Amino acid sequence: MLPDMTDTPLREPTFLVLTALAAGPQHGYAVIEDVARMTDGRVRLRAGTLYAALDRLRTDGLIEVDREEVVQSRLRRYYRLTGVGEKRLAAESSRLRQQATLAEGRLRARHDLGGAPA
Amino acid sequence: MTAPLEVHYRRLLAIYPAAHRRAYEEEMVGVLMAGAEPGQRRPALGEAADLLWGGLRARLGRGAQSLRTSAWRDAAAVAALFGAVLLAAAAGRRLIVGLTYFREYDDPMRFLGIDGGLLIDVAARTVAWLAVVVAVLLAARRTAVALAGMAVLVEIAAIAVWQPSQEFRAVRMSWALALALLTVALLVLSRPGRPARATLGRRGGTLITAGLALAAVSALLLPWWPAPPQILGLLPVTDAMLLAAGAMLLAGLQRIPAGTRRRILVLLAAVVAVPIAQRLLEQAIGIPLARSVTPGIVVVDVLLMVGVPLLAFALAAAVLHLRETVRVTVSRVPEESPSV
Incomplete structure (x- = not known):
């Protein structure tokens, strides 16, 4: 449905939320924990940041609500990646990979030439 | 009974626009409470700032960002x-x-x-x-x-x-x-x-294209048609065509x-x-x-x-x-x- 949003890079929280949901549907708090685990605790999403990302991703059709549950009288809404979201995440990870490869190549060349500053 | 921490969180969430609260408040309270330390009575400063920032962005940002x-x-x-x-x-x-x-x-x-x-x-x-x-x-x-x-x-x-x-x-x-x-x-x-x-x-596009084409034809006809025939003696044909074109445009937009x-x-x-x-x-x-x-x-x-x-x-x-x-x-x- 949204074919052409691939030219703007994803922000890190957004990227991580999509990555978390790529493993399967998760509710909000599970996404926070998953992101913390994936990044070895470097990124701990806060609720405001998480829901800003979830809301935008839903509006753009990259994720959708999978199901809702009430656990200990708390609403838990599970989100899942849509087909569009999957494509967007794939496009973003290949973009990041390309950049990383580029940077690594340059760094290697720099060392091979002995170009590093003394 | 509502825990004091939850009351605090709900007060902070009030900064979000109503539409956002309707969609996410219960869920966000759940997430916030799940992340709270046992016995915690007040929101952590960073958490509160993040909610305020998120709420302001959702509210004010709507103008510029929308x-x-x-x-x-x-x-x-x-x-x-x-x-x-x-x-x-x-x-x-x-x-x-x-x-x-x-x-x-x-x-x-x-x-x-x-x-x-x-x-x-x-x-x-x-x-x-x-x-x-x-x-x-x-x-x-x-x-x-x-x-x-x-x-x-x-x-x-x-x-x-x-x-x-x-x-x-x-x-x-x-x-x-x-x-x-x-x-x-x-x-x-x-x-x-x-x-x-x-x-x-597809259908909206077709209707709008047809409407625009009809509008263009009637606009071109007007200068060369000093006395266009009247429909029922009320409406000149050229006006009727423009009205029909307008209706088609609206019908197209409606889709x-x-x-x-x-x-x-x-x-x-x-x-x-x-x-x-x-x-x-x-x-x-x-x-x-x-x-x-x-x-x-x-x-x-x-x-x-x-x-x-x-x-x-x-x-x-x-x-x-x-x-x-x-x-x-x-x-x-x-x-x-x-x-x-």
Whole structure:
């Protein structure tokens, strides 16, 4: 449905939320924990940041609500990646990979030439 | 019984707009409470700041950022298409009128050896904007922006070549330049969104194309049809055709999802305001009476050309805002009671 949003890079929280949901549907708090685990605790999403990302991703059709549950009288809404979201995440990870490869190549060349500053 | 921490969190969440709270408040409270330390009574400072920031962004950011949401971007592509069609039609109509005149009375420039010289500018403008229309329809977004930029240059050149012989040329053609710039802006805004054709959908697109074609035909018929037949002695055929064209356009728009459709109408308000601004401008300065272009006239020109479309946009956007928030306020009432 949204074919052409691939030219703007994803922000890190957004990227991580999509990555978390790529493993399967998760509710909000599970996404926070998953992101913390994936990044070895470097990124701990806060609720405001998480829901800003979830809301935008839903509006753009990259994720959708999978199901809702009430656990200990708390609403838990599970989100899942849509087909569009999957494509967007794939496009973003290949973009990041390309950049990383580029940077690594340059760094290697720099060392091979002995170009590093003394 | 509600834990004091939850009360604090709900107070912080009140900063979010009602629509956001309706969608996410319960869920967010769940997440916040799940992340709380045992025995915690107050939100951590960082958490509170993040909620305040998120709420402010959702609330205030809506104004500035909402223009970049997908519904606005999709709408901008459609409004840009209308702008380009309008510019192509305006120049195309003059081209056709001119060519008909030449056929009947011969080209007045022919004896100077410049065949068709009087129509080069309108022909160039017609071609330039038709190219933009085609690029928008083919969803070639970068090309559309580039072509529209070139079309702006063509408009400027079309004003410049006549300026020496017609002092009021730039004033009379202000609308074309203003609309051209507005169209470029809309195209730039729409670039990351969906192409106009996808937003309009197949049937919507067909209806709108048919409506535009009918409007174009009736607009071209008008000058050559001094006494068009009346339907039931009430309505001239040409007016009936224009009405039918309008109905088709509305029916086509009706097929677009409501959020995007409303935004299209808001943006079209600015597009349509440009020719109205031109009329206001010509009334304000009274071109037939004015002797020369004074600095005052230039100031009025720029003010009207920028101000009127901006005002139309602001008013239409305010109506949109009211419409979309009123619906939210209504559903807010039952949500408030069970919470605290």
